[in-house]
Ligand SMILES: Cc1cc2nc3c(=O)[nH]c(=O)nc-3n(C[C@H](O)[C@H](O)[C@H](O)COP(=O)(O)OP(=O)(O)OC[C@H]3O[C@@H](n4cnc5c(N)ncnc54)[C@H](O)[C@@H]3O)c2cc1C
């Protein structure tokens with residue numbers, strides 16, 4: 001049996017109260033749904049002395065001028081089934097519906113998904129398992145077993161909603177010791193699996209703000225995983241665009257679960273303003289293959305995951321071009 005180290009539990013009713021509790025606590029961490037944090041506690045990956053719980057703070061989804069504002073505390077299941085999200089942001093509802101399984105979607109929140117710790121086969125294990133291997137660079141060790149060197153951690157950002165939120169150009173509202181601030185989600189993630197979030201200590205994610213797409217919007221999210229019933233992504237491909245028939249006038253593709261940082265694909269401009277036919281879709285899929293370098297921190301042969309990034313891209317583009 002895996003036992004958790006003792007900690008003090010401090011429930012908060014508002015984000016301001018949560019911040020106050022965090023500032024006054026010993027070695028604190030926030031916990032929302034706890035679906036990632038509690039396994040990490042049991043594995044001895046994190047060892048807070050205080051857990052400031054956000055579990056009593058209500059989530060919610062509201063339309064504001066030009067945007068859909070989603071409370072960080074919104075449960076994944078509520079996100080996946082919400083009428084506004086399904087109508088205006090279908091790839092986001094789709095990504096949320098593919099996370100883990102029903103029990104985890106009932107507990108897990110969008111905020112926890114956006115701020116999810118990076119994952120690695122050599123790290124997300126019990127303390128005994130990690131110790132038997134001599135630990136690793138991310139904690140208690142000096143060597144990365146994926147890179148086979150002492151310098152870099154490439155544990156993967158493994159959230160399903162994140163590639164879609166980048167493709168939708170979402171921004172994030174935080175409340176921290178220095179006050180509130182808004183950050184573009186494209187600026188949140190760093191290429192460093194040990195420290196992948198560009199946030200200050202104690203900062204709370206309060207809202208995710210997604211611009212309302214205009215007329216002609218189409219989007220998709222495709223996920224590669226071993227067991228469709230529960231598993232984390234081995235790869236995620238989000239595609240969004242504005243279409244006039246088969247012709248895209250804007251196009252964004254973001255690859256997730258390959259690296260510590262989600263990867264927006266560059267060089268799509270030449271494909272705008274002309275029909276997205278087989279040739280164009282194959283050329284974009286080739287571009288994605290060139291720019292995607294999955295690391296072995298996640299299950300599945302990296303070369304196969306890389307190939308699947310281009311397969312998903314081609315399939316996704318042709319489906320969107322046909323209006324499917
Ligand atoms: C078996 C299993 C399968 C899973 N499969 C998937 C999957 O397929 N796809 C996927 O994306 N995820 C998956 N997960 C991970 C997890 O369930 C989800 O990412 C979930 O959205 C996490 O949300 P949470 O509210 O439970 O976060 P928590 O576990 O409560 O917190 C996660 C992290 O975010 C921080 N945090 C949470 N909310 C805030 C906030 N508002 N402000 C500041 N910090 C905050 C916490 O301090 C913690 O560091 C899986 C987990 C398990 C156990």
Ligand code: SF4
Nearest residue numbers: 120136144153154155
């Ligand atoms: S990528 Fe390397 S350093 Fe990072 S968690 Fe995995 S083994 Fe550890």
